[in-house]
Amino acid sequence: MKSFYITTTIPYVNSDPHIGHALEFVQADVVARYLRLGGFDVFYNTGTDEHGLNIYTAAKERGKDTKSYADEKSARFAELLKMLNIQYDNFIRTTDEHHKMAAQEFWNRCLATGDIYKKEYKIKYCMGCEMEKTESELVNGRCPLHPNKEIHTIEEENFFFRFSKYQKPLLDLYEQHPDLVLPESRMNEIKKFVQRGLDDFSISRLAKKMPWGIPVPGEQDHVMYVWFDALVNYISAVGWPNDMEKFNKWWPVVQVAGKDNLRQQSAIWQAMLMSAQLPPSRQIIIHGFLTNQGVKMSKTLGNVVDPFDIISRYGTDAVRYYLIRQVTPFEDSDFSEESFKFAYNASLANGLGNLVSRILKMSSDYFGSEPVGFSQEEWECWGEYRERLESFQFDRAANVIWSVIADLDAHIQNEQPFRVAKDNMDKAKEILRYLVGGLNQVALMLRPIMPVTAETILEHIAANKMPEQPLFMRKD
Numbered sequence: 001m002k003s004f005y006i007t008t009t010i011p012y013v014n015s016d017p018h019i020g021h022a023l024e025f026v027q028a029d030v031v032a033r034y035l036r037l038g039g040f041d042v043f044y045n046t047g048t049d050e051h052g053l054n055i056y057t058a059a060k061e062r063g064k065d066t067k068s069y070a071d072e073k074s075a076r077f078a079e080l081l082k083m084l085n086i087q088y089d090n091f092i093r094t095t096d097e098h099h100k101m102a103a104q105e106f107w108n109r110c111l112a113t114g115d116i117y118k119k120e121y122k123i124k125y126c127m128g129c130e131m132e133k134t135e136s137e138l139v140n141g142r143c144p145l146h147p148n149k150e151i152h153t154i155e156e157e158n159f160f161f162r163f164s165k166y167q168k169p170l171l172d173l174y175e176q177h178p179d180l181v182l183p184e185s186r187m188n189e190i191k192k193f194v195q196r197g198l199d200d201f202s203i204s205r206l207a208k209k210m211p212w213g214i215p216v217p218g219e220q221d222h223v224m225y226v227w228f229d230a231l232v233n234y235i236s237a238v239g240w241p242n243d244m245e246k247f248n249k250w251w252p253v254v255q256v257a258g259k260d261n262l263r264q265q266s267a268i269w270q271a272m273l274m275s276a277q278l279p280p281s282r283q284i285i286i287h288g289f290l291t292n293q294g295v296k297m298s299k300t301l302g303n304v305v306d307p308f309d310i311i312s313r314y315g316t317d318a319v320r321y322y323l324i325r326q327v328t329p330f331e332d333s334d335f336s337e338e339s340f341k342f343a344y345n346a347s348l349a350n351g352l353g354n355l356v357s358r359i360l361k362m363s364s365d366y367f368g369s370e371p372v373g374f375s376q377e378e379w380e381c382w383g384e385y386r387e388r389l390e391s392f393q394f395d396r397a398a399n400v401i402w403s404v405i406a407d408l409d410a411h412i413q414n415e416q417p418f419r420v421a422k423d424n425m426d427k428a429k430e431i432l433r434y435l436v437g438g439l440n441q442v443a444l445m446l447r448p449i450m451p452v453t454a455e456t457i458l459e460h461i462a463a464n465k466m467p468e469q470p471l472f473m474r475k476d
């Protein structure tokens, strides 16, 4: 059996899950489910990133113990995964003992390669990004992503990672794997970033200032910088370093990540892997951000779409549908309640749901308990559907399904089986065989995207029964 390892980024637990996390979880889940249906052995990793100054400060501010604070936040992400019906195989927490051990072993490997050294250090640091910022990245002395947060200047003795050494090796890697990063525009962006030259960066913090990190092996005054430890999750999740059989079964990985993660995933992490003498990732799929009517969602603006709320009101599969079909996989897209409700009514309540009721109503009326005997043969559309999904063009794969839905609607319109049935039942049955066959194709293609809906349709086709209630109730 062919094996396939896919992972999301692991969200940082300093805030609640937002709809952007839902997008990433669902995209990876659609790939995972699609490949499982195709006979692949799939390992889906997700989890939470729990170290660093932000968590330490947030817990302190709330008068909470840091670990219990992280426990609470991490549980919220696990809850969202459940609500979204994500079929994951592993939920890693960077506070897990195995992960801590792996991060320390990884550190030792990079140290052995000569890529870690100690240096006096003075940096500008954005608390929002948990990352240092060079002067050229700041706008009016502020981080453009977090203009309302102070930039801190820190001076201390730190360990550094010899990132500069990896300019040529990274460019060679990109040359050898021109589709390492998808879409191509992001591949070009990271290439340009590396071509401009790389600076070594700090990978530790002083434990007396910020103890909430994994101890640097043999250096009790230092803990690892949160990014360094977190990235190691992609290999610790599959058993590295103590279960190499497991690791070799799954590695390399396909990583799904947001555009704000491009540099960490496709340059920093790849350089770290080379330093530890491990093979590079298989592919890095970069998605855009979700906005609300074109405006970046933020608590201060009060325009955040809460995934828990929208799922509880519209249902899991409806939200999965929107994230897959109405969102452009690689670019920024809109997720406002208005556009969500519009798509829900048009494509789910009126489109898919209505079609299922109409076809199965006629089919159960005409055939009763007699077998419908429709053709199970794959329709031509499967070629395009597969091609789209395998290149992560989720919206276009879903469009293939909805064009079959439109064709079936048009077929009912043109053939008018309900009229034909009045004086030619044989012909009406013939039309219904085609329609039920088409509906069966729709349900099979829907399985990775809307798993519960797909199974419900398949069960009702098998029983030749119309659903007792519409699959999607119209919302006003």
Ligand SMILES: [Zn+2]
Residues within 6 Å of the ligand: 126, 127, 128, 129, 130, 143, 144, 145, 146
């Ligand atoms: Zn920032």
